[in-house]
Amino acid sequence: PWNWETFPEYLDALEGLPRTVDVATHVPHGAVRAYVLGEREKPGAVPTDEDVEQMSKIVEDGLKAGALGFSTSRTILHRSVDGELVPGTTATKEELIGIGRAMGRAGHGVFEMASDLQPEWKEFEWMGDLSRETGMPVTFAALQSIAKAFPLDEQIAQMRAENAKGANIVAQIALRGNGIVMAWRGTVHPFISHPSWTTIAELPWEDQYAKLKDPAFKAQLLSEKPMV
Structure with a gap:
């Protein structure tokens, strides 16, 4: 209580x-x-x-x-x-x-x-x-x-x-590696510091989802290196 x-x-x-x-x-x-x-x-x-x-x-x-x-x-x-x-x-x-x-x-x-x-x-x-x-x-x-x-x-x-x-x-x-749950709607994921992601990071999830389904955006995201 x-x-x-x-x-x-x-x-x-x-x-x-x-x-x-x-x-x-x-x-x-x-x-x-x-x-x-x-x-x-x-x-x-x-x-x-x-x-x-x-x-x-x-x-x-x-x-x-x-x-x-x-x-x-x-x-x-x-x-x-x-x-x-x-x-x-x-x-x-x-x-x-x-x-x-x-x-x-x-x-x-x-x-x-x-x-x-x-x-x-x-x-x-x-x-x-x-x-x-x-x-x-x-x-x-x-x-x-x-x-x-x-x-x-x-x-x-x-x-x-x-x-x-x-x-x-x-x-x-640390005596062992730590685990992190990654998700598009979580606080961290593998593309969080990619330039293309930063352009949509503040958008509502529905708009982000639409961009992620766009083949051109997906190809651009996969071609980039993280900024950090």
């Missing part, structure tokens, strides 16, 4: 559920950001200082109630059912460090992140600063992917460079 609103109340609800294995939780950035910003939440939205303070308090309370840490997504691959980037994807360094400091006040926690590691975001720089300031471990999803701006070996090299300066950044390495 939906009988909770705050994260401590959510943990109480989990406690009351029957289970055969133990569970652990992170406070999710997306839910916290959407809760605080409300209708203002959208890709590129910059929260006020008061917003960051409120988000930080929610995260701090969640950790004190029993959460293991905090998680955020900064990859364009994670989207809502409407195709929008999930809340937090475009968060600024100031927002992330503000939340991280709240975790430091709580006295424990892991700061977890999935990111495309775009160079202009300087992810390793702020992860290192946050870890050194708070003493917390910061972990990121390290993998070889076309969505990543850096190859895996460079990700590890940048992590080690920050750790050599006193940070505690830990790479999460």
Whole structure:
């Protein structure tokens, strides 16, 4: 039943559920950001200082109630059912460090992140600063992917460079390949970055379907290479 609103109340609800294995939780950035910003939440939205303070308090309370840490997504691959980037994807360094400091006040926690590691975001720089300031471990999803701006070996090299300066950044390495459900009407499919697809990407499905049935459009789509 939906009988909770705050994260401590959510943990109480989990406690009351029957289970055969133990569970652990992170406070999710997306839910916290959407809760605080409300209708203002959208890709590129910059929260006020008061917003960051409120988000930080929610995260701090969640950790004190029993959460293991905090998680955020900064990859364009994670989207809502409407195709929008999930809340937090475009968060600024100031927002992330503000939340991280709240975790430091709580006295424990892991700061977890999935990111495309775009160079202009300087992810390793702020992860290192946050870890050194708070003493917390910061972990990121390290993998070889076309969505990543850096190859895996460079990700590890940048992590080690920050750790050599006193940070505690830990790479999460997948032990097996992950699966993705692809569909024309899903968030990802093999032609999503082909030039021809981008010309119809925003059309209603009925119009997209008509174009896909067009032999000329199909031939053009199959002849192209992805733009990324």
